[in-house]
Amino acid sequence: MHRSLLESLTVQRESPEYLQISMAAAMTLGLVPGQFYRNTKLSCINTLLTYPSGCHATCAYCGLQKAREVEYSKKNFIRVEWPTVALDEIIDRAEKVGHVERLCIAQITHPRAIRDTKEVLERVLRRLGDKIFVSLLINATGTTYQDILDYKKLGADTVTVAIDCATPEIFERLRGKPMNSPHKxxxxxxxxxxxxxxxxxxxxxxxxxxxxxxTEQEMIETIQKVRDLGARTHLFSFWPEEGSMMEKEKPCPAPQYRRVQFARYLIDNQIARYEDMKFNENGQVIDFGIDKDTFEELFWSGRPFMTSGCRGKTTEVACNRPFGDSSPTDIRSYPFKPEKRDLERIRKQLFDYEMTTNYPDILNPSVFRYQ
Ligand code: SF4
Structure with missing residues (x-):
């Protein structure tokens, strides 16, 4: 993309009049040129509240954390920049794109986030309520029970909480006190x-x-806990965000992600439970708790390896976040149904317990955007 266009779309403005939107959403709305790899279609417009003082938390793995010395609107999140666009323009454009089925409002940690979420939700549903669903990706810190009642009353379809970490120890280390972050x-x-x-x-x-x-076992146990509460897990493969405190860490190994993806699919669709599965001494899944025929049928359907997210009016998953957690050279969450050649590669990864193979990947392309 031309640098001047990117600069103009990343000028700092303020919610609720302005929101940041994912680069994929900007392409879908025709704000930036481009086509997705293998003609992937995005049916969910992912938006993010934005303020000059940015997110007041400091999660170690997040590209938006306050410690980064970059103008807030130019920071990247789930691998890409998020252009800033007027809310009215987002609504106007979303109305014209035939395949948009959902819009998601994601909060950051900011004193105005809850109030502004309600205003944005109201304005979007007033214009698009008969066409699309609206999800809220909320920040738990500062949220009250009444806020969730308000979200529901205003018409939110789904409310999602980004717990992100599988265990209390990891949560505390990456999002809590040691990071000077307010989350519990x-x-x-x-x-x-x-x-x-x-x-x-x-x-x-x-x-x-x-x-x-x-470990895989810890993550899968947590996915079961989420399902038993009545929620579904939207899974991401860790990617070291440029400028985050974890930018030098390695991405999640593909084999680990494949096994957790498969287990998540079984749990969320109530095909098997965590207690049915078996793990080795490293906590890796060695038995998914289903018979061989069921395994083969589900594996070759490719569905377990697709992005897990909120549904659309006509699609099982509207929020497919194209290449949000990996590069297109080694896709982790498939925004489309994987083909036979993809599944052959996935199969090798699924049964790789040594995890010494270096599956091809490229550097995070966003690293180079502002140089
Ligand atoms: S899965 Fe749902 S809550 Fe999460 S980003 Fe997508 S639309 Fe928002």
């Missing part, structure tokens, strides 16, 4: 429980990131 494990689970309670079974979600230091 207990608060996030309490708010997820409230979301399940208010929104109902299937209308609450939990974002979890694989590869932050947990």
């Amino acid at each position: 494990w207990e608060t996030f689970w309490k708010v997820l429980e409230w979301a399940c309670d208010v929104m109902g079974d299937g209308y609450a979600g939990c974002h979890l990131v694989v590869g932050l230091g947990e």
Whole structure:
């Protein structure tokens, strides 16, 4: 993309009049040129509240954390820059794109985030309520039960909480006191429980990131806990964001992600439970708790390896976040149904317990955008 266009789209403005949107959403809305690899289509417009003082938290793995010395609107999040666009323009454009089925409003940690989420939600649904669903990706810190009741009353379809870490120790280390960050494990689970309670079974979600230091067993146990509460897991493969405190860490190994992806699919669709699965001494899944025929059928369907996220009006997953957690050279969450050649590669990864193979990957392309 031309540098001057990128500069003009990343001028710092303020919510609720302006929102940041993912680069994929900007392409879908025709704001930036480009086509997705293998003609992937995005049916969800992912937006993010934005303020000059940025996010007031400091999660170690996040590209938006306050410690980064870059103008806030130019920071990157889930691998790419997020252009800043007027809310009215987003609504106008979304109305014209035939295949948009959902819009997601993601909060950051900021004193105005909850109030502004309600205003944006109201304005989007006033214009597009008969066409699309709206999800909220909320920050648990500062959220009350009444806020979730308000979100539901205003028309939110799904409320999702980004717990991200599988264990309390990892959560504390990467998002809590040692990071000078305000988040607490207990608060996030309490708010997820409230979301399940208010929104109902299937209308609450939990974002979890694989590869932050947990074992497969720990992550899968947490996915089961989320499902038992009535929520579904939206899974991400850890990618070291440029400028985050973890930028020098390695991405989540593909084999680890494949096994957790498969297990998540079984748990969320109630095909098997965590207790049915078996793990080796390294906490890696060695038995998914299903018979061979079921395994083969599900494996070759490719569905377990597709992005997990909120559904659309006509699609199982509207929020497919194209290449949000990997490069197109080694896709982790497939935004489309993987083909036979993809599945052959996935199979090798799924049964790789040594994890010494260096699956091809390229450097995070966003590293070079502002040089
Ligand atoms: S999965 Fe749902 S909550 Fe998460 S980013 Fe996508 S639309 Fe938002």
